[in-house]
Amino acid sequence: MSNNEMTGAAIIVRALIDQGVEAVFGYPGGAVLPIYDEIFKQNHLKHFLGRQEGGCLHAAEGYARSTGKVGVALVTSGPGATNAVTGLTDALMDSIPIVCLTGQVPTHLIGNDAFQEADTTGITRPCTKHNYLVKDIADLPRVMHEAFHVASSGRPGPVVIDLPKDIQFADGIYQGPEEFDHRSYQPKTDPSTEKLDEALRLMANAKRPLFYVGGGVINAGGEASEDLVKLVRATGFPITQTLMGLGAFPTDDKQSLGMVGMHGLYESNMAMHDCDLMIGIGVRFDDRVTGRLDAFSPGSIKIQIDIDPSSVNKNVRVDLPIIGDAGKALDYMLKNWRSKKMKADASALDLWWKVVNKWREKRCLSYAPDKNIIKPQQALEHLQAAMEKDAREYYVTTEVGQHQMWAAQYLQFRQPHRWMTSGGLGTMGYGLPAAIGVQVAHPDALVVDVSGEASFMMNMQEMSTIAQYKLPIKLFILNNQWMGMVRQWQELLHGGRYSESYTDSLPDFVKLADAFGWTGMIANDPSELDDVIDRMLNTDGPVIADIRVDQKENCYPMIPSGAAHNEMLMGPGAVQDADVSAAGKALV
Amino acid sequence: MASVYEEQTHIEQIARHTIAILVSNEPGVLARVIGLYSGRGYNIDSLTVAETDHIAGLSRITIVTTGTPMIIEQIKAQLGRLVPVHKVSDLTEEGPHVERELALIKVVGTGEHRVEALRIAGIFRARAVDSTIDSFVFELTGSSEKVDAFINLMKPLSLADVARTGVVAIARGTEAL
Structure with missing residues (x-):
């Protein structure tokens, strides 16, 4: 047999290695056994065994988000593939590059309702960027390499390759990645320089300009963020970031107004509402x-600068759409702003900052600390201070709900790829498995999953994975015993009738930690908080910190349903403001 | 939690557009296109698909759709995003084009009705492609409006069955997809 003649399973593993894959997150089963056998025979890529395929997909997402590389998952047919669907949809919504290999029943049984058969390409068609069913061994090398190209280029996204078992056993010829070129898929990445010049002209003439940046800048790579920082500095404009964009620009910088949107900062939302020039980069007006x-x-x-033409004019009509890579656009804008010695309208900008700073004085994130009860905001402020002091680089994942929004508000990110959260799909149970991928990619980093007790329990089986690979993940549970965001909305919209939003029969998290070989600790009142955070960070191995927080605390500011940016609810706490509308007060 | 944002209040003009899509002729490509339409709530008024270049493995899909200018723009952008799509062309927007539809129409009847059906078919230049002593199958080619008109006239003349291909369309002049 020549060097390139091998079985389908060997082609698959060889292609993964040639694509630079180092980690695969998966779960074996009948329809992928030949691939697992090939993985067993080699030492290049390391497989991480999850505890449920849903966890494997989120782990691959965490890996991808924290590195900018393609995350790879491997699952079996039928239930393996259907369990992967949530992670695939999550990755599609947040533009995360994933290649997911799914086993399939042998080609001659497809359509026969065979054991563990599911129409995987049919099921995953709307939740992937693209998918393949390989029915001919001759197509396999091309499909493998093409999948990586599709997943990682243009607007990134998840790609599924469905692999019938007979194809894995069949003999074929391996071909390397360089031998293929895609016929139809050619995303446009070079932005129009005329349009960028026009954008620069608008920037130079703006009176109340605002950068509005999102995950597209992070996906464009580290240089895009560096150029963004330089451009924002050169112009002197304020900048706001979406949930996905946190870290594209340092969130604690004096030019940063923090997160925008439903639970965004007052100054951010007011600036969005009142600006006269919005420079959207890698955002989709969600x-x-x-x-x-x-x-x-x-x-x-x-x-609006975006690589995906379908993101433009979808929700909001924009005046100057620029299709292309955010990194290339930022590079051009920075170079030309400098070389053409362009200047912002200094006096107008000065006035604009005065207005913005007035909004900042509202201190929308202030809250009323309590002597006896830990406030969730307080827990996160203390966590932030402790992570600052820690010598390790910190990475944060979250689950979905109030704790996620507080984490977005109170934690600081100065670089891209440090903040992993499920934005578009809002997947509870994302953070713990995502942390696996992050810690695998960054073994020496401090990885914290800021969690709620309800979200955590959606994928808590992955504690076992974390124990197996000795990943020192810190699980920081803001435990209020409620599905807090559900409860908050029930208060706002449903007369405080708490239908099924109380999390009854919670486990003893300290004992749970112990059962999985983790370390568990609990903070019941503010006096214990710093000690618990300190011990959490300084304990080797994985830790659950069960932070018992105020059960009644809600997340503010909030733009309630159907309201505009300048109609925020500021909350019932320390920032009881006179200008909260009567309707708003009635709701809160 | 469902989003409870209010619908936009201003109404944009809804227009009919004929869109031609050149795709790789591979399994599932039609499902991708129609799944995109159903998943995003777009309308399909007419759909035709057939391979047009066997050597290059290309198929041409023609879709007649309706929507506001913003929706039509979205439809085209979303179609363009599909990996096996080579080209999307909005024939309605890109200048004059020819649209044709073929219909097979069965009329069952005898006596006066039968004679009248045959006479109207002559006016519409429909060809009888099958005949028994009490039925005709007419083949009619033309715009959708012409086919509609013919079918309406056949209704009182014992129209029994209709099969339509849906619209195919091509740009006038030298332009090619």
């Missing part, structure tokens, strides 16, 4: 960002 569309930033000229 409904959580815009609030009521017909009242969204009524007086602004809107620039």
Whole structure:
């Protein structure tokens, strides 16, 4: 047999290695056994065994988000593939590059309702960027390499390759990645320089400009973020970031107004509403960002730079759409702003900052500390301070709900790829498995999953994975015994009738930690908080810190349903403001 | 939690667009296109698909759709995003084009009705492609409006069955997809 003649399973593993894959997150089963056998025979890629395929997919996502590389998952047919669907949809919504290999029953049994058969390409068609069913061994090398290209280029996303078992056993010829070129898939990455020049002209003339940046900048790579920082500094404009964009620009910088949107900062949302030039980069005007569309930033000229033409004019009509890679656009804008010695309108900008700083004085994130009860915001502020002091680089994942929004508000990210959260799909149970991928990619880093007790329990089986690979993940549970965001909405919209939002019969998290070989600790009142955080960070191995927080605390500011950016609810706490509308008060 | 944002209040003009899509002729490609339409709530008024270049493995899909300008723009952008899609062309927007539809129409009847059906078919230049002593199958080619008109006239003349291909369309002049 020549060097390139091998079985389908060997082709698959060889292609993964040639694509630079180092970690695969998976779960074996009948329809992928030949691939697992090939994995057994080699030492290049390391397999991480999850405890449920849903966890494997989120782990691959965490790996991808924290590295910018393609995350790889491997699952069996039928239930393996259907369990992967949530992670695939999550990755599609947040533009995360994933290649997911699924086993399939042998080709002659497809359509026969065979054991563990599911129409995987049919099921995953709407939740992947693209998918393949390989029915001919001759197609296999091309499909493997093409999948990586599709997943990682243009607007990144998940790709499924469905692999019938007979194809894994069949003999074929391996071909390397360089031998293929895609016929139809050619995403446009070079932005129009005329349009970028126009954008620069608008920037130089703006009176109340605002950068609005999102995950697209992070996906464009580290240089895009560096160029963004330089451009924002050179212009002196304020900048706001979406949930996905946190870390594209240092969130604690004096030019940063923090997160925008439903639970964004007051100054961010007010600036969005009142700006006269919005420079959107790698954003998609999501409904959580815009609030009521017909009242969204009524007086602004809107620039949108995005690699995906379908992101433009989807929700909001923009005045200057620029299709292309955010990194290339930022590079051009920075170079030309400098070389053409362009300047912002200094006096107008000065006035604009005065307005913005007035909004900042509202201190929308202030809260009322309590002597006896830990406030969730307080827990996160203390966590932030402790992570600052820690010598390790910190990475944070989250689950979904109030704790996620508080983490977005109170934690600081100064670099891209440090913040992994399920934004578009809002997948509870994301954070713990995602942390696995992050810690695998960054073995020496400090990886914290900021969690709620309800979300954590959606994928808590992955504690076993974490124990197996000795991943020192820190699980920081803001335990309020409620599905907090559900409860908050029930208060807001359903007369405080708490239908099924109380998490009854919670386990003893310290004992749970012990059962999985983790270390468990609990903080019941504010006096214990710092000690628990300190011990959590300084304990070797994985830790659950059960932080018992105020059960009644809600997340503010909040743009309530159907409201505009300038109609935020500031909350019932320390920032009881006179200008909360009567309707808002009635709701809160 | 469902989003409870209010619908936009201003109404944009809804228009009919004929869109031609050149795709790789591979398994599932039609499912991708129609799944995109159903998943995103777009309308399909007419759909035709057939391989047009066997050597290159290309198929042409023609879809007639309706929507506001913003929706039509979205439809085209979303179609363009599909990996096996080579080209998307909005024939309605890109200048004059020819649209044709073929229909097979069965009329069952005898006596006056039968004679009248045959006479109207002559006016519409429909060809009888099958005949028994009490039925005709007419083949009619033309715009959708012409086919509609013919079918309406056949209704009182014992129209029994209709098969339509849906619209195929091509740009006038030298432009090619």
